[in-house]
Amino acid sequence: MSIAPILLMGGSGAIGKHTAAALRAQHPNIPLLIGGRDLAKAQQAAERIGNAQTVVTDPAADDLGLGDQPVSAVVVFYMDHALAGLRFAQKRRVPHLSISSGVFEIAPEIATFMHTPDAAPIVLGYEWLVGATTASTLHIAEAFGRIDEIRLSALVDDQDTGGPTVASDFEHLNRMLPAALTRRDGVYVWREDGEAKARFRAVDGTPIDATGFSSIDVVGLAAATSAPNVQFNMAIDVSSTRRQGGAMSTEILIELAGEDLQGTPLRTRHAVVHPKGAALLTALCVTMVLERLLGLDRGAPTKPGLYFPYQLLDRSRFLQRLQQEGGELRELQPTDD
Structure with a gap:
């Protein structure tokens, strides 16, 4: 199964690195795109993981600084107050998962979903340790x-x-x-x-x-x-x-x-x-949510919608x-x- 890279915004941070490692362990051939503000840290993380590219993300740019680089999903590991990752994901019509906002900060994401409910899945990943x-x-x-x-x-x-x-x-x-x-x-x-x-x-x-x-x-x-x-x-x-x-x-x-x-x-x-x-348990759940979103668990990719992580996680698995x-x-x- 050929798939575009998964963009990990903040992928060189603690939880991002653990998630990248968990994805690599389960899916050795899936390409990853490690995004962050510090190119050197992103490159170090990418070298350790393998089959990963790096990019300095620009939240002020509509394309995040990626240009025409295709992605299959966007995961945000920090508080993206500008919703740069979500706007990008909706424009590209690819799944979006953010894990760091508070319960009082979901209104912007809900509003974005309400205006384009058929664009792609949006996961409110703020559950404790993402499900x-x-x-x-x-x-x-x-x-x-x-x-x-x-x-x-x-x-x-x-x-x-x-x-x-x-x-x-x-x-x-x-x-x-x-x-x-x-x-x-x-x-x-x-x-x-x-x-x-x-x-x-x-x-x-x-x-x-x-x-x-x-x-x-x-x-x-x-x-x-x-x-x-x-x-x-x-x-x-x-x-x-x-x-x-x-x-x-x-x-x-x-x-x-x-x-x-x-x-x-x-x-x-x-x-x-x-x-x-906590970081490794979070990484496990992020990995499993991504697998469900993209159909990497051998099911069909998740349809557009607004989701909690527990709605996507198979509890027995x-x-x-x-x-x-x-x-x-x-x-x-x-x-x-």
């Missing part, structure tokens, strides 16, 4: 007939920085939106100040102080499951594996409450764990790939706190 959380939650939800509450808690190891771009994006999100979008009793509210404080138990049982985070997972999962109560909390602390003397990891706690398929009360607690941190990388969806004992 790792939602795909796992929806897999667990299959055991429920009704879900009353979804509580998500992300623990990022304080050594798992993800690079300067990721740090800058988090700073922007926290500065612009200190309140946490939450669904409570069927109504969307904003938790702030003391109400935004939370606590959860890590995989090893350690109590972790956290704060509410406005992840788009909240609205996606509320729509997908009709759960009247959905919240997302995040903490930067020592991960369970490092606390036990090992290397740092990333973990996502998923707690569901409701009724099973027979109407019996059911509470579950699971954790998504990746032994090498995701869990298989997660396990292949040494990660897992681990069942835990529900807690009372």
Whole structure:
């Protein structure tokens, strides 16, 4: 199957490099185009990956500085406030996936889609780790007939920085939106100040102080499951594996409450764990979303539309790939706190 290069805007950053490596591992012959502002960094990344070209992207140019260079998809790994990548993708009628905007910044992308809904797929990739959380939650939800509450808690190891771009994006999100979008009793509210404080138990049982985070997972999962109560909390602390003397990891706690398929009360607690941190788990999900968008998974390419990552990820395949990388969806004992 011959395919034009996939443009990775910010492809020389931490998550971009991991994504390029993940794509190369699964699809050795697919060409990649590493775009960024620093040509030397892009060239270094391209040399390590192989079968990759580089380009200095110009967000002020309609063609991003690519000229007539064909591309098959555009992935943006940083906050593209000018929507340069999206405008380019829509003009070329190729899929677009952006992973860094906040839940409060989706209006420009939605407006772009509404004016050209038949141009190409647009993926709102702001779910925590681009679908790792939602795909796992929806897999667990299959055991429920009704879900009353979804509580998500992300623990990022304080050594798992993800690079300067990721740090800058988090700073922007926290500065612009200190309140946490939450669904409570069927109504969307904003938790702030003391109400935004939370606590959860890590995989090893350690109590972790956290704060509410406005992840788009909240609205996606509320729509997908009709759960009247959905919240997302995040903490930067020592991960369970490092606390036990090992290397740092990333973990996502998923707690569901409701009724099973027979109407019996059911509470579950699971954790998504990746032994090498958030960036590699993100890269896995970006790779799988791209595979679905372009039909690299042997299915037909995705039709034009507006998508969440979990709508494109095959949950069983995701869990298989997660396990292949040494990660897992681990069942835990529900807690009372």
